[in-house]
Amino acid sequence: MSEARAQPRGLRDVFVAFTRLSLMGFGGVLPIAQRELVDRLGWLTAAEFAELLSVGQVLPGPNVVNLSLMVGDRWFGLRGALTAVAGMLVVPMALVLALAALYQGFADQPAVVGAVRGMGAVSAGLIVAMGLKLLPTLARNPLGRALWVPLAALTLLLVGMLRWPLVAVLPLVGVVGVALAWWRLGRGVGR
Structure with a gap:
């Protein structure tokens, strides 16, 4: 950290940045995290990002949540770590709960039943495709x-x-x- 670089102005910046990250990536946030934290915000160098990511990969839990915890801690200690993790989890969890509540109200509608059945078929297809892709490793x-x-x-x-x-x-x-x-x-x- 010898050269001057951008840094979050406060806990609000940390929360907003990680909330934005969590909402932009569905099922694969790490490439987006690298682009946001290194390229757009400039809070980390590419080497620092790789180092934090490698540490996050050996810790239990999702890599990007571990990464958020370490980035928040780097700038604001425990308060920053908790704020970054809250940014990663609070808004997506609220959205999932809202969708679950919405689903509860419309679960018996034929269009909703068909949509959920279709999503189940797509999920099954993705699992089969991944299995076929991994088949040569067997x-x-x-x-x-x-x-x-x-x-x-x-x-x-x-x-x-x-x-x-x-x-x-x-x-x-x-x-x-x-x-x-x-x-x-x-x-x-x-x-």
């Missing part, structure tokens, strides 16, 4: 096709057809998968 999986395919089929059967809750299926299938991978790696298979 070639290096220590389980080998002979074991990961049945585990995936078991998961599909339990969740998709028998309607077991995912929160119950993942630990069950996950523990079996981890145990099998540990066993195979211990035998030197799949390396």
